Amino acid sequence: MSQCEAGYLCDVCGFDVESITDSDLYLRYVLGDVSAEELDMSRERHVRCNPTLAQFIVDDHFDPVRCEGPFAKDQLDPAYVAEEETRVTRGWKRLQELPSSGLPITEYPLPEVIQAREQQRPEMPDRERQSEYAARMGNYLDGISAMKHREN
Numbered sequence: 001m002s003q004c005e006a007g008y009l010c011d012v013c014g015f016d017v018e019s020i021t022d023s024d025l026y027l028r029y030v031l032g033d034v035s036a037e038e039l040d041m042s043r044e045r046h047v048r049c050n051p052t053l054a055q056f057i058v059d060d061h062f063d064p065v066r067c068e069g070p071f072a073k074d075q076l077d078p079a080y081v082a083e084e085e086t087r088v089t090r091g092w093k094r095l096q097e098l099p100s101s102g103l104p105i106t107e108y109p110l111p112e113v114i115q116a117r118e119q120q121r122p123e124m125p126d127r128e129r130q131s132e133y134a135a136r137m138g139n140y141l142d143g144i145s146a147m148k149h150r151e152n
């Protein structure tokens with residue numbers, strides 16, 4: 001099967017996920033719920049075919065999706081719902097802008113997601129980031145070794 005020619009078929013409805021802007025997988029990547037590694041391995045889905053997430057998109061350009069059952073918005077804590085609506089709607093808006101943005105895929109996620117990842121993985125292989133991190137940490141480490149010297 002050649003996925004390049006066939007495009008990626010939705011795991012739920014079976015139709016082609018024609019654009020990244022319709023992709024639930026990429027939406028979750030933008031939101032930081034899916035890692036870059038998982039992106040290659042996960043099944044594709046339309047944003048609308050995942051109502052559990054899509055119900056939180058509140059935008060004039062998006063037809064509201066209703067989710068039924070225990071994960072429906074009206075079953076959840078209103079504070080959580082408000083938070084998710086803000087977060088998921090921001091992610092969805094970013095997703096709509098990505099095709100024309102020219103950004104590399106590593107910079108698709110929301111700024112706070114990228115930031116959190118960099119903090120989680122200071123030992124990442126990217127040498128430039130590593131030295132940037134080292135520079136940032138330099139003062140802190142100097143401070144510690146100065147303290148240790150004083151203790152000895």
Ligand SMILES: [Zn+2]
Pocket residue numbers: 010011012013014015045046049
């Ligand atoms: Zn679908």
